[in-house]
Amino acid sequence: MKEYLKSDSEQIDHILNIIKEQGTGYLNTLADRPTSVNNDLISEQMDLPESGMGTESALKIFNERFEPIMVGSSGPRYLGFVTGGTTPASIAGDWLATVYDQNTQSVKGQGDISAGIELETIKMLLDLLGLPENFLGGFVTGATMSNFTGLAVARQWIGKELGKDFAKDGISGTVKVLTATPHSSSIKSLSLLGMGSGNIVRIKTAGDNREAICLKDLENQIVQLNDEPFILISSGGTVNTVDFDDFSEIRKLKEKYKFWWHIDAAFGGFAACSDTHKHLVEGWEDADSITVDCHKWLNVPYESAVFFVKEEYRILQVETFQNSNAPYLGDPLDNFGYLNFLPENSRRLKALPAWFSMMAYGRDGYKAIVENNIKLSEQFGEMIENSDAFKLLAPVRLNTVCFTLKDDTKQDQVSRFLESLNETGKVFMTPTFYNSHTGIRAAFVNWQTQEKDIELIFDLMNKIAATVG
Template identity: 80%
Template sequence: MKEYLKNDSEHINHILDLIKAQGVEYLTTLSERPTSVNNNPVSDKIELPESGFGAEETLRIFNQRFEPIMVGSSGPRYLGFVTGGTTPASIAGDWLATIYDQNTQSTTGQGDISANIEIETINILLDLLGLPKSFLGGFVTGATMSNFTCMAVARQWLGKEQGRDIAKDGISQTIKVLTGTPHSSSIKSLSLLGIGSSNIIKVKTAGEDREAISIQDLEEQITKLNGEPFLLISSGGTVNTVDFDDFKEISRLKEKYKFWWHIDAAFGGFAACSDQYKHLVSGWENADSITVDCHKWLNVPYESAVFLVKEQYKILQVETFQNSNAPYLGDPLENFGYLNFLPENSRRLKALPAWFSLMAYGRKGYQEIIDRNISLAKQFGQMLAETNDFKLLAPVRLNTVCFTLKDEAQQDKVHGFLETLNGTGKVFMTPTFYHQQKGIRAAFVNWQTTEKDIELIFEVMKRIAAEFV
């Protein structure tokens, strides 16, 4: 092992050249790479080597065993799970984040102060999204941890409203959570925080074809609480149909009632980049906390999500996440450290890929990506609506198309159709269930997707649909 380590260190340039060549080949052929695998070729087990193989031989073993199961999930026809691609600049930033290997926590001192990069990236992102600088933010792994971080501060707020310090004393009373169509990551966060998903008070939706909250029912549910503080989880783009809650009306309610307002805008928040669709997030600046995923529509590598919490709650946030049992003295922003503002004690420099991409392509670059994806989703939805094989389950509101087989008698064939479609390796979509119907969801979030891609996808779909008649 010692000799291999020394040899790899002396030949790091050669090793990185090999990785670069392989990476470039993957990226330049991404549109042809299969979007799925039909079987798992990794059958034999391998034992831990006694003395190791060295980096170059390990690369060969990886290419033999695992490279064939790497699908083109960052490619233009991977439309499943709202999976974004990776811009060239974000890849450069991600490589450098690995090379510099900082544990991003502090902004001052003699050691690692790479948190300055993260704070700058948050400010640039706030500018892109049209949000005020009154939000304090940071990077975590994904929507689950972002929702978790925001809801943890919300939990502490609610406790203080009731004269309790939940971070110290734990939950001793039921916490009421109002929501309409929450994402599963929000529900998981409630479970992790000890709030419990069964304490959700479900608010009616605005209509049969809507996933957004009914403002009338929301206010009725609020009045039933008789002034008791509660948490509201609203949607900045639901997962199935990208429906948005009415942030202007919720802002009005917030002036009348006492509650913590959280917005899950994991990918829908990027509607703010589009002149045509930014009205969908009008009023979201009045929320107490917001979740945004960068590894979706910002098109940076996994794991990259941002929590945004109003700076006025900085003491509550520190009380929740401080890395000490002693009470925090003074202003936590004067001696800032992410160690006291979020769950993880150890973090890589997640902000750097986002910083690179934002600086490389700017406001106009992201506006173009967002508008093009929305246009492609609308076009794809129109193509489906005009056939005899498919029907839309909901209007195409932004960048996601929710559809099913047109003939209701074929509902039992939807899963088989999708499995066959994904099995072609030409496209990947995900199953869903909407209004008691089995459906399919296609999410357009990749910067590389073009009109030619949706034409290819549509032709493959029509051919398979003919086989299912």
């Protein structure tokens, strides 16, 4: 082992060149990479070698066993799970984040001060999204941990409103959480936080074919709480149909009633980059906490998301996440360290890929990415709407197209149709169930997707649909 480690260290330039060439080859052929593979290609697991074999030999085994089953999930026709791509600049930033290997926590003092890069990146993100600088933000692994962070501070706020310290003493009683169409990651967060995934008060939706909150029912439910503090989880783009709650009207309710307002805008928040769709997030600046997922529409590598929590709640945030051996005195922002503001004690420099990408392409670059994806989703929606084989299940509101087979008598064939489509390896979409229909979702968030891609996809869809039933 020691010999291989010494040899690898001496040949690091050679090793990285091999990886660079392989990575470049993958990226240059990404559009042709299969979006789905046969699970039978996965071979039996190997045992741990006793003395190792060195990096080049390990790479050879990887290329024999695993490389063929790596799908083009960051490619232009992977439309499942709202999966973003990776811009060239974000790849550069991610590589350097690995090379420099910082544990990003503090901004001053001895040792690592890479949190300064993170704070600068958060400032740029707030600017890109049109949010004020009175939000404190940080990077976490994904929307689940971003929702977890915002809702954890909300939990502490609820406790203080009730004269309790939930972070120190644990939750007592029931915390009321109102929502209409929450993402599964928010429900998971409530479970992790001890508030209970089953304690949600469901609010009616705004009407037929809507997933947004019915404001009248929301206010009726608030009145019934009789001034009891609660948490409102609202949507900045639902998963199935990208429906947005009316933030301007919720802001008015916040002036009348006492509650913590959390917005899950994992990918929909990037509507703020579009001149034609930024009205969808109007009023979101008055929320108490916001979730935004960077490895979706910002097109940076997994794992990357940010939380935004109003700075006025920084004491509550520190009470929630404070490291046990790191007491603070006075204002925690005076001696800032992420160690006391978010869940992880160990974290890589996740901000660097986002910093590189925003610096490289700027506001205009992201406006172009977002508006191109919106245009393509609208075109794809029109193709489906004018089709004899398919129909939309909801209007195309932003960047996701929710559809099914046009013939309702073939509902039992929708799943098989999608399997056949994905099996081509030319496109990948995900199943859903919406409005009493088995459906399919196609999410457009990749910077490389072009009109030729949706034409290829739609041609495949029609050929496969002709064989169904």
